[in-house]
Amino acid sequence: MPRLVLMLVATMAISLTASETAFSAPIFLDYSGFDTRLSELAASAGIAAFSGAEIDTIKANIKSDLETIYSDFDATFTETDPGGVTDIWFGGTTAPGGLGVADGIDFGNMVLDDLSRVFSANFDFIIEAGDARATQIDELSAALSGTAAHELGHNLGLRHHDAYGDLTYTGGTIATGGAQNAFIMATGSTGLSETGRETTRTFNTHEKVKLSFASGFNASLPTTLSETADFASTIAAATAASALTLDPLAVVTRSAINILGEITTSGDSDIFRLDLTSGTTLTADVNNDFSGVFPPGFANGNTELRIYDPTGTLVASNTVSAYSGNTFGAGGFGDGFDPALFNVPITATGNWFVEVVGEGGATGDYQLLLHADTVTSSTVVPEPSSFALLGVGLMSAGAWRRRRQRKDQNEKQNAV
Structure with a gap:
């Protein structure tokens, strides 16, 4: 698997499991x-x-x-x-x-x-x-x-x-x-x-990126990031946090990461920082349409996606991937309520930000796929002590339950 470049601080809680898949x-x-x-x-x-x-x-x-x-x-x-x-x-x-x-x-x-x-x-x-x-x-x-x-x-x-x-x-x-x-x-x-x-x-290309996370269909899998405490909720907090490099993929010239997060309260949001290069593109895609049996306890959240440029200006947003025939962005069809922003042009080199927010104050869990051109030094940045890494695609049911338990404990401690 391509090497992960990590820049960590002492307080950051990380667990990284093997990313090899055992079979074709x-x-x-x-x-x-x-x-x-x-x-x-x-x-x-x-x-x-x-x-x-x-x-x-x-x-x-x-x-x-x-x-x-x-x-x-x-x-x-x-x-x-x-x-x-x-x-x-x-x-x-x-x-x-x-x-x-x-x-x-x-x-x-x-x-x-x-x-x-x-x-x-x-x-x-x-x-x-x-x-x-x-x-x-x-x-x-x-x-x-x-x-x-x-x-x-x-x-x-x-x-x-x-x-x-x-x-x-x-x-x-x-x-x-x-x-x-x-x-x-x-x-x-x-x-x-x-x-x-x-x-x-x-x-x-986008379909191949998503298939690169399929267990049993790849020799190694990109990283999945699991929220164990709240991610950054402001651009300032995301800017101050440490960085994780996206994983270059084998089948396309893109680098990607998958994020499992949660909007815990109405008005809450999670913000991720990416270091991108002018002339490239960034895709952000929420995928909440799991099979009915996985993962236990996953409560689909109705979300909105937003992307901000290095000045903090909102440059792209979406609440639902609507389409019909030869029109994308409007129409009578859509896959659930999951938003997607495909190939947003990166017009300036520097820190770009992706925000996931509950649409209309909604709460719940989400799964966010991010991918960008491999030629960039793309990085995703949550706050210190706020995430765990899983190199096997999605989490197991047990890992998901542990994530929820840790978050509950953190929230109780913060309330004391």
Whole structure:
């Protein structure tokens, strides 16, 4: 793992655990019921049923596409069930129109046996009866593998608005020209077309940053910072604190850190300092859509993100990642109430500040992902004695409970 550069003071409480992951994640491609679903698809599309050899070709294409899409990560796809692993099932059924569904949004891959479902029979719209058989097979394979990669992405923490993650912040709505639909997390609400589904898509930089935190999919993981006492709540306090360098990532030229924090009282906020270089960009993204089983006690907080330049001037803010088709920053779609600020331009070298505040006085827990260009000396700065480092992505349930207990003790001591 890239070396962490720490500048510490004696009073700062730090714990850093090993960041190596013990295994490459096997993903089981479950084709039980798949032949039946393809027969239903062929009948609905008005074409001849697929032969056994053609079905084998589709399966081989799906596996090859998934290996290509996830080639930057330690992902192994197998048709032999090893048990207790992530499963992509191609034989399920649902109402017409449904293409796939994931168990949840599991940032960090804390639940290793999540299930992704691809409803293969509903892909009849991909088939053009007049096309050559080879074209039908190729386009169907690409559509199925794209949806499989998309649903697996959800189970590794990705969301639909991440498809817009390579846009540059402008302070207003952005007309994308459809750029988001080249990426895996694009979907109907982002404007993904039939032609787009028939084309092999890839992950954008922001999606790759988030996947870099997935346990079992990376040889090492970036740091997760856990709040054990209140972070800095003013720019002055953040400026005076010590520094932690962000972790350079292996798959993209970005450095990143994940922060688990809590807004404890109405009007409270947490402020982080980053030392950035002019001409680069900074992304701040709140991710509170955990799978239902992790972590215990996590109370999603409705938050607002704010970024300040070295003069303390507010230059970017967001309360919800709204989008619709080729528009980002407005529209009828959004992933929960989680805000994101993608690629905010850094216009001056120096201390920049990211603030997380409860929207409308809300309280609760949050998870904040920060990433910036690796060429910078990006640093995140909480107050002394206010954090613990976990190099294994997200915290275990036990670590989360200990965090809450320590905070409760600190608050009781402060009240005395």
